[in-house]
Amino acid sequence: xxxxxxxxxxxxxxxxxxxxxxxxxxxxxxxxxxxxxxxxxxxxxxxxxxxxxxxxxxxxxxxxxxxxxxxxxxxxxxxxxxxxxxxxxxxxxxxxxxxxxxxxxxxxxx
Amino acid sequence: xxxxxxxxxxxxxxxxxxxxxxxxxxxxxxxxxxxxxxxxxxxxxxxxxxxxxxxxxxxxxxxxxxxxxxxxxxxxxxxxxxxxxxxxxxxxxxxxxxxxxxxxxxxxxxxxxxxxxxxxx
Numbered sequence: 001x002x003x004x005x006x007x008x009x010x011x012x013x014x015x016x017x018x019x020x021x022x023x024x025x026x027x028x029x030x031x032x033x034x035x036x037x038x039x040x041x042x043x044x045x046x047x048x049x050x051x052x053x054x055x056x057x058x059x060x061x062x063x064x065x066x067x068x069x070x071x072x073x074x075x076x077x078x079x080x081x082x083x084x085x086x087x088x089x090x091x092x093x094x095x096x097x098x099x100x101x102x103x104x105x106x107x108x109x110x
Numbered sequence: 111x112x113x114x115x116x117x118x119x120x121x122x123x124x125x126x127x128x129x130x131x132x133x134x135x136x137x138x139x140x141x142x143x144x145x146x147x148x149x150x151x152x153x154x155x156x157x158x159x160x161x162x163x164x165x166x167x168x169x170x171x172x173x174x175x176x177x178x179x180x181x182x183x184x185x186x187x188x189x190x191x192x193x194x195x196x197x198x199x200x201x202x203x204x205x206x207x208x209x210x211x212x213x214x215x216x217x218x219x220x221x222x223x224x225x226x227x228x229x230x231x
Contacts, residue, residue, distance in 0.1 A: 001172075032216070034216075036155075043222065043224060044218070046210065046217055095143070095162075098171050099145075099216065101156065104154045
C-alpha cells in the first residue's frame with residue numbers, strides 16, 4: 001500500500017498567519033490526492049480533491065498544490081475556525097488498491 | 111439535505127460480531143460508491159471497505175479481509191458492515207462516507223457522525 005507522510009505532525013500558529021502543511025507519498029500518485037479537515041468529535045470534511053480542486057463551499061483561503069509525490073495544503077490567512085487536524089488521502093489506482101491517509105497535522109493556537 | 115446516520119455500534123467481546131448500518135437520505139443512494147472509514151481513539155483515519163453503486167464490486171483493507179463484509183440495499187437506501195471475529199485493534203469510531211462524483215467516488219464529500227465500536231473483555 002502507498003504510504004502517506006505528513007509534516008509537521010503539529011504546529012502552532014496565530015490568526016492571520018499563513019500555514020503550509022506537506023504530504024509526501026511513498027510512490028508517485030499523479031494528482032490523486034485529497035485534503036480533509038477534522039474538528040474534535042466531528043466527522044472529516046473534504047476540502048480539496050485532485051490535489052488542487054477546491055470542494056464546493058470551501059473558503060478560497062484554502063489551496064492545494066503538487067503532483068507526483070509531494071503535495072502542500074496552504075491556508076493563506078488562518079481564521080479561528082481553521083484550528084483543526086488536517087489529513088491528506090491518496091486515491092491512486094482506486095478502487096483496486098487501498099485508499100490511504102496521512103497521519104494528520106494538528107493546527108493549534110499559539 | 112444529504113444525511114448519513116450510522117447505528118449498531120457498541121461494546122463486544124473479542125471474537126464477537128457486530129453489524130453496523132448506515133441510513134442514507136437526501137440523495138440518490140444507488141448512484142454513489144459508498145465506504146466505511148474508521149478512526150481508533152486518538153488516531154488517524156483508516157479506510158476499511160467500499161462498495162460499488164450496484165454492489166458488484168467490493169474492496170477491503172487487508173486487516174479486515176475475511177472478517178468484515180460490506181453490503182448495501184439500494185431499495186432501503188442503506189449501507190451495512192458485518193464485522194466478525196472482532197479484535198481489540200478494531201476498536202474505533204466507524205464512519206459511513208459517500209464517494210464524491212467529481213473524483214470518481216474516491217474522495218468522501220459526506221460523512222456520517224460515526225458509531226463507536228469497542229472490542230474488549
